[in-house]
Amino acid sequence: MTDKTMTPEDVVRRLRSGMTVGIGGWGSRRKPMALVRALLRSPVTDLTVISYGGPDVGLLAAAGRIRKLVAPFATLDSIPLEPHFRAARQAGAFELMEIDEAMFMWGLHAAANRLPFLPVRAGIGSDVMRVNPLLRTVTSPYEDGETFVAMPALRMDAALVHLNRADRLGNGQYLGPDPYFDDLFCEAADSAYLSCERIVDGFRGAPAQSLLISRSAVTGVVESPGGAHFTSCAPDYGRDEPFQKLYASTPWAEFAQRFLSGPDEKSYQSAVQSWHEERT
């Protein structure tokens, strides 16, 4: 049995500039933020990012690492508009494939199932078709003869996800109310890296349905407590709302200098801790 544990630095050493990278979670919920921060410390850039966007997209956009984004939105949930995503879009900083939430999900399903596309009744009639001139439609071969969007597979070079628990082999468990789409991200990628709050020796007694991700779809496992911070990681912790507000209201250079310029994840976590201590 292969022990797949590694550090965030090991993960980003396996990534290359120009890659297509999928990022799990949803909005400002259970994002693999420690892995994103490791990416920011690396020279990897020119990325195609596939994400139900949150501050993962904001951070990478602010740091100029995104060449192309594939997303239905970018939001901080409690703060509806992601400020760095906004700024980057308004500056024309990257190419965008803007698609509907369901189209996105079927793109993941297609990739996970090694299909070139899946038909979706979403997109036609909307400007998603206008702003994505490469999207094609497909006509049902049955009597209904209906026309659908042929949503292309969102295949990726690498996927980054964060779960509550994992074992050293890459089996992953979520404990919150929503799995999001992290299993699909892993299955849609050539290699997948799973960070978790805690590595466990096994899942004896666990509800079977909580075992979301199979080791067969995972390349590396990173133990990273607080690794989704400042997004939520229920039930381990909720979103760090004061810190998210700080992120959304602080000029990028100042925020990056204070929280992201350290040598590792530990320096980030202690910078956050001292910020909280100063507030109280």
Added chain:
Amino acid sequence: MTTSAVRVTRAEYCVIACAEAWRDNGEVLASPMGLIPSVGARLARRTFSPDLLLTDGEAMLVGADGEPEGWLPYRRHLAMVTGGRRHVMMGASQIDRFGNQNISCVGAWERPSRQLLGVRGAPVNTLNNPVSYWVPKHSARVFVPKVDMICGVGYDSAAAAGPSATRYHRIPRVVSDLGVFDFATPDHAMRLVSLHPGVALEEVRAATAFELAGCDEAAYTREPTAEELRLIREVIDPDGLRDREVAR
């Protein structure tokens, strides 16, 4: 009318108008976005539409008491959308005469002057289940002749896209802080259905950048019953958060 002595606020008329969107919907998921639609959905659930399903805003279906009765993570929520057992009330940064809606960006899409949320689920919603809209501040910047990016599909766009787009497409109503609107005209152009009491017709016209049908026949939004007012004020929104979304 049982509330003669009590002043009903504009926010409360808006709650009533939103609640009415889910009347006679049966056993479907009510997906309200925004505070007043959310109070409206819960009011409908507690009064005239008891079979509605509601979520906790995350992944659980909850009863009127807030206790979980089912599981609805995003992936299953999307199946609820495409299965059609749902009526969503979305927001709209822009909406036009035929119900095309925009929440993505303002200006040229290639390089917007104001980036907003993105299309989110508006395309899939509008092609699959009834979609109503809630606009807390009715203005000519929201009710525009043409939206900058079609996220939610309007009647003209659905018709142009063909039978697969029109098959399940329906926009039952638009509620704003000024009144209630629908598309029940021969060409599916937006129609004024009712003004909220205290709103003048001219006010609505001035705040809408296209011609509204129905202005001659428009009624007033109905009064809440005493029981509805009690539920809104004492049970569903005792802290009066609704007044933050619509003042007056």
